[in-house]
Amino acid sequence: MRAVHKNTLYWMAVTFILFPVLILVGLFMRAVQADQLGGAQAWFYPMMTLHGVGMVGVWFVAAMACASDILERYCDPSAAVGRFALAGTVLGVLLLLACVFLGRFAAGWYFLYPLPLKGEWPAWSAVTFLLSITVLGATWLVWCLDLLRAIAKKYSLSRALAWHYLAGRGEPELPPSVLIITVSLIAAVAALLAGVIVLVLFYVELLSGATSDTLLMKNLTFFFGHTLVNLAMYLGVAALYEALPEYAGRPWKTNRIVAISWNAVLLIVLFAYFHHLYMDFVQPGAFQYIGQVASYFSAIPAAVVTIFGALLLVYHARMRWNIASLLFFIGLAGWAIGGVGAVIDSTISVNVALHNTLWVPAHFHTYMVAGLAFLVIGYFYHRCQEVARVPENAGAQAFTTALLVIGAYGFFAMFYLAGAYAVPRRFALYPLELNHGAGYSLAALVFASLFLAGFLLYLVSIWTRWFKAMGARA
């Protein structure tokens, strides 16, 4: 059995520590919104910022760790760059913790210009935050570039993008996971470069006072934020393509349709971010319409190729069900359901009623928690168990999965309902007219606690396997 690289095991540990802590931060927010923690409400927005940046960061690096683990099977990513990515991420997280806890920095996870420079927090905390993002962004850019280098060395980029399949040739064979990772990494580089431009413009303003155009900054910020989150999801899908066949006992190969669809994704993903600016009426109209078209058509390759393909793989298969394959299968459904919520919201005429309501966190939590996080923790378990081969307790695993699913969907349902009832997102407390929002928060608090309990049970079951994998590492 292929041993798990030490770096990958460290990334797992980072995820296992940070995820529960950030869930607690999420619970804290729901408790404040439920009017249960009046005294602590001043911490709501700093915690919202920590939770947002933290979660996006954790699931991006966790998905990258899966990608790098997959690539180790086919090519040769640098272990030194892997260690550098770990060190850079830890440094970035420390800076983030400092600016949030010591400086109460609270500009939200996408730090929309010019808010970081105009809040109630001290200037040093804004600078520390920007430094944190700079360290994280630069580190991840290097990491992405190294993985792309390793891919290009083995396959050449055009083959890694399966262009030979487009031309009708099936040789040399390309694992679909490598195709998806390549597409995602190219999008990641584009997103991170946009992030770099945003940061540079912030620094220019800090140093010279020259202000930037708010519409331009908004476009750059959402190109960066949307694309990064979106491709983290795709990296999770790559893990699915890699591991699900082993449970279904059937192969899942690249073919012309898969090649076309993921190349289409690469194009579409770069234009979907426009849906974040629908309510900026001064944005050129063409961009708005392109945003809706791109958002709609991004659903086709996802649904008709990947989800259909995965379902076909499982249909009447001699399936080996355990917590990993359950999480893969249910994670796929979470991606689909969150995607439906997203496509509805990406309809301009509907966005008028849903933009910046809790519908938005509703749909992205669906595919980040019940999609990406499920796929990634499924993959982590799969890799540890592959090496450790500890006997499995089917009942306990089914129970853990059930807790995760019930907790997650109950928690999402409260977001969806509140969103439909026009409760805004990012409100520490709800105004009298919308105080039904507090009731949803309380119910969400209960469900999210169930989810946390489920995750702790997951940790209990992976614990010994992780240590065995650590002992058996190459």
Add this chain to the structure above:
Amino acid sequence: MRFAEVLVFVCSLLAAAAATAATDGKVLFEQKCTACHTIGGGKRVGPDLQGVTERQPRDWLLQFIVAPDKLLAAKDPAALKLFEEFNRIPMPNLGLSEADAQALIEFIATAGAAARPAAPQPAAQPALPQPDLGSLQSKALAVFLAITAVIVLVFIWVGASTRAPADVNTAKAYGLRRVLFITAAVLLTALLAATLPQAPYAAGDAKADRVVYVATRQFDFVFSEEPITSAEDLGRVRRMERPEFARGELVEFRVTSLDVNHGFGLYNPQRQLIAQTQAMPGYVNRLRVRITEPGDYKVLCLEYCAAGHHLMHSGLTAK
């Protein structure tokens, strides 16, 4: 005679000076303070300032208005207490001189005396019942739930099929995939054709019955019938405290921001979100809304704008 003339002249000069001091105080207050304070209108992000000149010693007020951050940093007990009471949202240092602060205090004192005695804070407001779903929202929710139900059923069906392992006919499956692809493409294209023309931007052609300018800042909405492009305009233009519209009017809100991004979200009397646009520094977004129902409309900030975000609200009335 000459002496009397001089006297009159001096008197009128003094009166004029007093008047400018007073207007200066008022203008400054509108420009710098109404974002967070009222005088006799209840608390907003900060305390209601009615009676503050009696509550607090004058020299403390002077120091506080000029440099609240310094008092807080020096752990001044009164400043600390207020800070905790107002959920640790600090009063910002607004870069005012002592003369400015003096003028402001005069204005607050006179305006406070003129204002009605502060209405007793309503004790624990009764919770309002859950509002009804908006029509657009209920359609969105129904579509979402319906498609989700289909997805769940398909997954359960496929998951259950693994109890009876068998070979599948891939040729047939690929045929099904082609059908699905064509259906999805046709459906999505039809939906695009149906929904794109409903985008709010197209509404820009008809002539609006009313134009109202909206300037946003941390943390209030300022309505006026004159354009507001900078903080200086705030003391100059005539503010509409609570705009009123006639039923059926097509209103164009010209929304901008004087500091960070905010949102202008309009809730109808049934507390359903009916329209919104972003408020961006340096840009004016034109939002058209036909006011169809009489009653009180609520305006909420729908883009996070720092600590007072959830306290940033306003309203309008339709007759």
